[in-house]
């Protein structure tokens with residue numbers, strides 16, 4: 001179901017009317033497409049306090065090929081920045097936060113539509129409560145700026161490890177590009193792990209094998225398509241009943257179709273048999289809903305949702321890691337949901353399964369990295385325009401679309417781009433993260 005309101009507010013009479021009536025005016029979001037610039041203008045690199053990583057960060061930003069400037073005068077001479085990176089890693093006292101205000105206050109209004117703001121911080125200290133107060137303050141700051149900035153711009157807090165700035169490159173490239181169009185108000189924390197070298201940023205998954213579950217349609221089909229675009233050999237798994245749809249999706253991508261119910265007892269063995277040379281990227285996307293309020297929910301609706309969305313993810317992950325099917329340097333990406341964070345009326349089963357995914361990711365990530373050299377992360381989609389959400393009653397659907405900072409639903413490609421960023425060899429430092437792809441939804445903020 002197309003978002004007619006978004007289309008209407010993009011027309012001149014629509015803009016006029018919605019402004020007069022004080023209705024939301026969502027800005028059309030620019031997604032990545034070949035040949036278009038990553039940022040439509042310069043990237044402003046600012047610093048609050050005496051950062052120890054300035055030089056390393058400057059070199060990293062220069063390597064991205066973006067038009068980086070540290071000179072605010074350039075902005076005052078009417079060249080609007082399309083991105084701002086504010087290095088706030090040196091803010092260790094609440095007094096130091098004045099430097100954040102001083103850096104951004106003069107330039108935030110001039111940010112181009114669809115601009116990107118990334119504030120760099122560090123993990124709040126467990127021993128120094130002044131540092132912890134200052135660094136945690138950045139979270140409230142970023143989430144508030146995300147809500148007020150408007151015009152399709154996004155704001156994130158990226159906590160880096162000062163010993164591992166190089167590990168931030170894939171994440172900065174992602175956050176400063178149209179690939180992260182539907183992500184805002186997020187806090188992402190990187191480890192110190194060194195990234196694998198990148199031969200070609202345009203095809204980061206070249207030579208890699210990826211398997212996507214639930215790939216016949218919707219978000220899974222888009223994930224398969226984006227991973228293939230990035231160079232991966234893709235296996236599309238879905239239930240045998242999806243027959244033609246699965247075959248068509250796989251054929252269009254030059255991918256292999258694997259008709260298989262992920263809840264089958266031998267699912268992991270059949271996956272391993274389908275990839276005799278092993279796997280680099282395992283995307284657990286298959287998911288179902290069987291909504292009812294708890295008082296009306298029969299045990300079978302409860303069990304099927306838990307089985308598809310959570311138990312099968314645990315079983316196949318454990319078996320494929322234990323068998324060594326997922327290579328060192330591999331990536332596991334699971335699918336949570338904002339329902340798993342905020343809860344949702346009629347979705348005790350679904351929200352429990354998706355919250356379970358978050359628990360799985362956080363607990364397994366450090367161990368999988370230590371024991372297998374594999375990262376484990378999750379996407380948590382908000383309202384994404386798919387068949388699943390087209391079936392939602394009109395008023396609830398409209399609320400889902402508008403109740404976020406970007407005032408619209410996301411597209412399957414937004415989840416797919418996030419998955420592709422997790423999947424990159426250069427994303428070794430991204431581990432144990434649950435990144436919401438929800439336009440900064442008000443739910444479970």
Ligand SMILES: NC(=O)c1ccc[n+]([C@@H]2O[C@H](COP(=O)([O-])OP(=O)(O)OC[C@H]3O[C@@H](n4cnc5c(N)ncnc54)[C@H](O)[C@@H]3O)[C@@H](O)[C@H]2O)c1
Nearest residue numbers: 214218219238239261262285286287337381383384386388
């Ligand atoms: N669409 C949204 O707004 C939204 C929001 C939050 C989370 N999600 C999650 O994103 C994922 C994809 O959602 P979607 O909207 O594309 O849904 P969808 O229903 O369009 O696609 C899900 C796919 O998973 C497959 N599948 C279901 N059970 C399976 C099984 N046992 N084995 C193998 N494949 C199975 C289905 O056949 C289908 O092709 C799901 O995990 C969903 O919970 C979606």
